[in-house]
Amino acid sequence: MPYPQAIQEIVDLLRALDDRTERIQVLVSLAERFRDVSPETAIRPFEESRRVPGCESDAFVWVKAVGDNMFVEFAVENPQGVSAKALATVLKLGLDGQPIEAADQLDDELVFTLFGSGLSMGKNLGLTNMVRAVRHQAVSLHRQSPRP
Amino acid sequence: MSATVSSPNVGSSAEVLVSTEWVAEHLEDPSVRIIESNEDSLLYATGHVPGAFEVDWTRDLNDQVVRDFIDGQKFSALASRLGITPDTVVVFYGDKSNWWACYAFWVFQLFGHTKACVMDGGRLLWLKEGRPLTTVVPQADTTSYPVRTRNDRVDRAFREDILLHLTERGCLVDVRSPQEYAGERLHMPDYPNEGAVRGGHIPGAVNVPWANAVDPNSGKFLSPDALRVIYEEEAGLKPEDDIVTYCRIGERSSHTWFVLKYLLDYKHVRNYDGSWTEWGNAVGLPVER
Structure with a gap:
């Protein structure tokens, strides 16, 4: 199943790049577009229930429903958390304004697809757990939403 | 503890750890090559010590097929690309309290490059001290580092x-x-x-x-x-x-x-x-x- 359109476009772009430096530049530029969670959504100290388990970058995730659509926000407390910020940007670009079910299209492979095989196991787990946290919160929202 | 480039002891136990201050004072020193080696492959591109080159443990130090390190030929190519000669003092630093810096240092020892140091405190201390970073990737004048057989017996x-x-x-x-x-x-x-x-x-x-x-x-x-x-x-x-x-x-x-x-x-x-x-x-x- 393809990813939500904006994510799929980034995946396709990265797949087309053979050069490691170019891939890294794309990911770094995504990280530079990272926006911290809005104060309307959460203020520090954040609820531990929003923390991504096993993430060295101390990432937090919020998935909110607005009507039938979802919006995701992130905090990355470790200033060195460049990879987490890049992934957060990718997820936000791909999921904001999408139906909540779009989170079902995310899978653990997304991390490997974006970051490649050079990812250490620690980074891999933290980033994969970010994806899982988004999916988990979206599923919870979906269950809570009124059924027709 | 600090090292001096002119010291014949660089690379010995007494001189192998250098401070961030020492590195800051030797950014322009042509006899010193600073190498960043991280777990997170994105970090270097977001900013590094001015003049520092990157050595990636998977790409640069590991053989890409066999579970082993690069051979002497590839190490020679790596060192030459980084502008290193046998007399260059190579200073390693990185994230995770210098995990990968020490790993890279160790691999360099397998090839007998004893003029090597680790920057105490690594990347995080450099940042905490507010020292400068750059995203400019330096270009080295390539050298002709001799091909040395990797010595796996000592370390x-x-x-x-x-x-x-x-x-x-x-x-x-x-x-x-x-x-x-x-x-x-x-x-x-x-x-x-x-x-x-x-x-x-x-x-x-x-x-x-x-x-x-x-x-x-x-x-x-x-x-x-x-x-x-x-x-x-x-x-x-x-x-x-x-x-x-x-x-x-x-x-x-x-x-x-x-x-x-x-x-x-x-x-x-x-x-x-x-x-x-x-x-x-x-x-x-x-x-x-």
Whole structure:
């Protein structure tokens, strides 16, 4: 199943790049577009229930429903958390304004697809757990939403 | 502790750790090459010590097919690309309290490049001190580094060496977490299980987690006196012991190898990079819990 359109476009772009430096530049530029969670959504100290388990970058995730659509926000407390910020940007670009079910299209492979095989196991787990946290919160929202 | 470039002792135990201040003073020094080596492959591109080159452990130091390091030919090509000569003082630093910096330092020792140092405190201390970063990737005047055969006998241990080590009652230092050592888990806390089918440790190994050697606030290595308390008084090691360090894939244990060999001046220390991903999967090897 393809990813939500904006994510799929980034995946396709990265797949087309053979050069490691170019891939890294794309990911770094995504990280530079990272926006911290809005104060309307959460203020520090954040609820531990929003923390991504096993993430060295101390990432937090919020998935909110607005009507039938979802919006995701992130905090990355470790200033060195460049990879987490890049992934957060990718997820936000791909999921904001999408139906909540779009989170079902995310899978653990997304991390490997974006970051490649050079990812250490620690980074891999933290980033994969970010994806899982988004999916988990979206599923919870979906269950809570009124059924027709 | 600091090093001076002109010192003939650079690379010896007395001079192998350099401060961030020393590095800042030698950014323009043509006889010094600064190398950043990280776990997170994106970090270098977001900003690095001015003039620093990047060495990536998977891309640059590992053979891309066989589980082994690059050979002498490839090391020569790497060093030449980085503008390194046998006389260049190579200063390593990186994230994770210099895990990968120590790993890269160790691999350079396999090729006999003894003019090498580690920047105490690593990347994080450099940032905490507000020192400059740049995203400009430097260009080196390539050199012609001689091809040297990798020497795996002095600083590296293999599975067969460990088996021999067991019969000769040599010392083993397991630098993983206490839970990994005890066999309660097959990976670091919060890290995924990467496929070891047995948990525990190599028989007789003492457990001294690598991070014990580092001040958690500054990321700097502890003083030699403090290190002696940890490794000698608490773990029972002696400077004359024949010691092998190991962890999961050899990166954390290269950090401890560095501590024992260079900061405590132990003479016989080797790093077993096969570590638990080999030992915990190999058929018939003894495991203790």
